[in-house]
Amino acid sequence: MNKIYQKIFPVYKNAGFTLIELLVVVLIIGILAAVALPQYQLAVAKARYTQMMLLGDALRQAQAVYYMANGSYTTKFEDLDISFPGNVTAEGNHVAVANKFSCHIDASTYMEVYCSPAASINKTVPRYFRSLNSSNRYCRAYGATEGIRDKVCQALGGVKVSSAPGNDSTGPYRSYKLP
Secondary structure (H helix, E strand, C coil): CCHHHHHHHHHHCCCCCCCHHHHHHHHHHHHHHHHHHHHHHHHHHHHHHHHHHHHHHHHHHHHHHHHHHCCCCCCCCCCCCCCCCEEEEECCCEEECCCCEEEEEECCCCEEEEEECHHHHHCCCCEEEECCCCCCCEEEEEECCCCCCHHHHHHCCEEEHHHHHHCCCCCCCCCECCC
C-alpha cells in the first residue's frame, strides 16, 4: 500500500526547495532591487528639489512685490512680505529649512535667489537658481561626472546650457535651464 501511495503522489517524496531554486529566487530579488533603488533615489531627490524650487519661487515673487513698492530689490528677508513655517529660520539674506536646504538672496551682484541642499542630501540634490529680473530658472548639477543630480535636472525638463570647470570650492558643474 505504501508503494502505491508514493506512485500516486510523487511530490511528497521531495518536500523541500533545492539550493539552485533558492539561488534563483535570490538572484531575481537582487535584479529587481538593482532596478528599483535608483528610480526610488531619483524620485526622492526630485521631491526634495521641488520643495527647494517652491521656496525659491516664493522668495522671487516676494522680491518682485518689494521691487514694485520700493523701486529696488532688498538683500534682507526681513524686508520681504513673506512668512515661513515653523522649521524655517530667516536671517539677513539667508533662509534655512532645517536639515533640508537653504536659500540666499543676491540682489547686488547676480540678481538672483539661489537655493542649496543641506550637507545630508548634497550628494543627490542639485542647486536651484532663479533670476530676480527675468523668468529664468536654472538647475545646477555639481560634480566631476554626470550623475543623479544631472538626472534630477533632466527629469524636471532641464536643457543643458553650459558647463564649467568650477574654480571655486564647489568644483565642476553643469547648468540646465528649466522650463
